[in-house]
Amino acid sequence: MITKKDLEHVALLSRLELTGSEKAMFARQLNDILNYFQSLDCLDTENVQPTTHVLPLQNVFREDWVGQHTSRQDALANCPDRQGDYFRVPKIV
Amino acid sequence: MPRYETVIGLEVHVELKTRTKIFCDSTTEFGGEPNTHVCPICLGLPGTLPVINKKVVEYAIRAALALNCNIAEFTKFDRKNYFYPDMPKNYQISQHDLPIATHGYLEIDTQKGPKKIGISRLHMEEDSGKLVHQGTITTTPFSLVDYNRAGVPLIEIVSAPDLSSPEEACQYVEKLRTIILYTGVSDCKMEEGSLRCDANISVRPVGTGRLGTNTEIKNLNSLKALRRSLHFETERQIEVLRAGGRIVQETRTWDEGKGETLPLRSKEQAHDYRCLPEPDLVPLLIDRQWVEDIRGSLPELPEQRRQRYIKDYSLPEYDAAILTNTKELADYFERCVRAYSHPKAVGNWILGEFNRLLNLHGIEIAACKVTPQNLVSLLRLIDQGTISGKIAKVVFAEMFTSGQAAEAIVKKKGLVQISDRHAMVPVVEKVLAGNPGAVADYKAGKGRALGFLVGQVMKATQGQANPELVNKLLKERL
Ligand SMILES: [Zn+2]
Numbered sequence: 001m002i003t004k005k006d007l008e009h010v011a012l013l014s015r016l017e018l019t020g021s022e023k024a025m026f027a028r029q030l031n032d033i034l035n036y037f038q039s040l041d042c043l044d045t046e047n048v049q050p051t052t053h054v055l056p057l058q059n060v061f062r063e064d065w066v067g068q069h070t071s072r073q074d075a076l077a078n079c080p081d082r083q084g085d086y087f088r089v090p091k092i093v
Numbered sequence: 094m095p096r097y098e099t100v101i102g103l104e105v106h107v108e109l110k111t112r113t114k115i116f117c118d119s120t121t122e123f124g125g126e127p128n129t130h131v132c133p134i135c136l137g138l139p140g141t142l143p144v145i146n147k148k149v150v151e152y153a154i155r156a157a158l159a160l161n162c163n164i165a166e167f168t169k170f171d172r173k174n175y176f177y178p179d180m181p182k183n184y185q186i187s188q189h190d191l192p193i194a195t196h197g198y199l200e201i202d203t204q205k206g207p208k209k210i211g212i213s214r215l216h217m218e219e220d221s222g223k224l225v226h227q228g229t230i231t232t233t234p235f236s237l238v239d240y241n242r243a244g245v246p247l248i249e250i251v252s253a254p255d256l257s258s259p260e261e262a263c264q265y266v267e268k269l270r271t272i273i274l275y276t277g278v279s280d281c282k283m284e285e286g287s288l289r290c291d292a293n294i295s296v297r298p299v300g301t302g303r304l305g306t307n308t309e310i311k312n313l314n315s316l317k318a319l320r321r322s323l324h325f326e327t328e329r330q331i332e333v334l335r336a337g338g339r340i341v342q343e344t345r346t347w348d349e350g351k352g353e354t355l356p357l358r359s360k361e362q363a364h365d366y367r368c369l370p371e372p373d374l375v376p377l378l379i380d381r382q383w384v385e386d387i388r389g390s391l392p393e394l395p396e397q398r399r400q401r402y403i404k405d406y407s408l409p410e411y412d413a414a415i416l417t418n419t420k421e422l423a424d425y426f427e428r429c430v431r432a433y434s435h436p437k438a439v440g441n442w443i444l445g446e447f448n449r450l451l452n453l454h455g456i457e458i459a460a461c462k463v464t465p466q467n468l469v470s471l472l473r474l475i476d477q478g479t480i481s482g483k484i485a486k487v488v489f490a491e492m493f494t495s496g497q498a499a500e501a502i503v504k505k506k507g508l509v510q511i512s513d514r515h516a517m518v519p520v521v522e523k524v525l526a527g528n529p530g531a532v533a534d535y536k537a538g539k540g541r542a543l544g545f546l547v548g549q550v551m552k553a554t555q556g557q558a559n560p561e562l563v564n565k566l567l568k569e570r571l
Contacts, residue, residue: 009365013174013176013365013367014176015176052169052191052370052376053169053370053372053375053376054372055375057375058375058376058377058378059375059377059378060144060145060374060375061144061145061146061147061150062118062144062145062146062147063146063147063148064111064112064113064146064147064148065112065113065118066112066113066118066119066120067113067117067118067119067132068118068132069119069120069129069130069131069132070131070132070133070136072126072127072128072129075128075129075131075136075240076128083227083235083237084127084237085126085127085128085239086127086128086225086237086238086239087128087178087237087238087240088235088236088237088238089178089235089236089238090234090235090236091226091233091234091235091236092176092177092178092236
């Protein structure tokens with residue numbers, strides 16, 4: 001059960017500012033989602049191995065060889081704000 | 094009033110010396126122009142997929158084995174979510190509940206003898222980008238971001254809370270650094286940030302079993318900062334407790350200028366990372382044969398080497414410890430000893446003149462012009478009586494700057510020791526005639542006067558006289 005307090009905590013971690021009515025709405029929606037997922041609890045998983053990944057794959061490696069870099073112009077092309085050669089973002093403290 | 098004891102655990106981050114980043118083929122080279130060592134993967138662009146660099150896994154295993162860890166058979170990556178722009182994805186790929194290695198240890202020396210410090214875990218993760226602030230951090234409303242370092246491979250090594258003093262903590266870091274350097278997986282330069290350290294510290298009344306509430310200290314970029322901050326924090330916590338207060342569990346930062354630890358604002362430490370398995374990377378099953386191959390390729394580690402020097406070469410503990418402090422120095426020493434079987438004499442030269450000149454000129458051993466063969470030739474010249482020990486230092490200084498062989502320098506500068514009796518007699522007689530006072534003193538039983546006369550003869554021959562011969566000639570005439 002997601003309480004108003006849980007919701008406020010998650011909103012703080014995501015740096016989201018929510019109004020009172022938004023909080024009520026999102027808490028209700030998140031609870032609906034969690035309730036829906038709870039239907040999985042009905043399944044018998046007694047003999048199922050815990051899994052950490054959905055694909056039946058392991059050990060996909062790459063070798064340590066340097067490849068092409070993105071040009072700085074391209075790297076910075078889509079950023080909303082830049083200064084000189086840097087990405088510019090609001091200061092977070 | 095109760096006496097308190099300190100409990101410290103360290104988290105050390107070490108940058109691995111691979112060519113490319115952990116999850117993409119961008120270079121790890123240090124010091125490029127901002128935002129040039131990047132690609133869509135380390136910029137976190139939508140639709141890109143990370144792939145693990147095999148070398149990173151190999152290096153992590155290599156370091157873990159050198160630290161006596163168990164290597165996991167199954168390991169995976171996780172996302173650590175946090176809201177900070179040093180990572181373009183807003184999460185760091187790290188390892189949470191199934192790290193690649195656990196249960197290791199290393200040994201430090203204490204007054205009560207060797208002490209095992211547990212290593213709880215070692216895991217792989219990506220480094221973050223770098224934030225730059227123009228003007229002062231308090232006034233500017235912006236951060237500038239350079240993602241060159243984002244995705245450079247790190248291993249994080251977490252110690253058990255087994256360290257009992259700031260001194261033990263420093264020694265732990267030094268030992269850890271030496272071992273990692275031996276394995277060759279990192280250059281461990283604290284000043285360049287390729288070895289970084291955070292500390293967890295608490296105090297408790299002596300004899301209590303339970304751990305006190307701890308604080309975490311960040312921003313420790315030198316051993317000096319580590320030692321000073323731990324001393325400060327120990328005193329601060331004891332003071333709070335003695336005044337009847339309570340320690341607040343928090344993250345503090347070390348302020349080098351003020352010489353104190355300061356709490357970070359609570360917003361900064363709202364760390365609730367909401368770890369989840371990284372869906373973009375598949376798990377790793379670590380082949381046992383691979384682990385054994387890596388174990389087989391490890392060099393002899395500093396501790397074993399030190400013990401062997403004490404046992405096989407009969408070196409004093411102190412000499413053995415310093416000679417094995419870096420792999421390069423120990424390798425150099427052994428190349429000398431292979432050509433010249435007097436380990437103690439070789440050790441004395443390396444720890445004496447050799448080290449002195451390396452430090453004086455700020456030269457790494459790899460760049461030193463004196464080859465082991467040349468050092469050995471110099472030692473042979475002393476043994477043969479061709480030059481005195483004193484002249485040898487002069488010759489060595491010249492070898493150090495010019496890289497020439499010892500014999501060539503001795504010949505060129507005419508430094509051959511004078512062991513010819515006929516050549517020495519006139520000099521000795523002249524010194525005796527010129528110093529009647531010292532002669533009288535000696536005859537009156539003042540043995541010290543002989544040393545003075547020997548010194549005068551050495552001076553007259555610019556140090557080239559064979560000291561034994563001088564002694565003998567003087568005594569014959571007194
Ligand atoms: Zn990249």
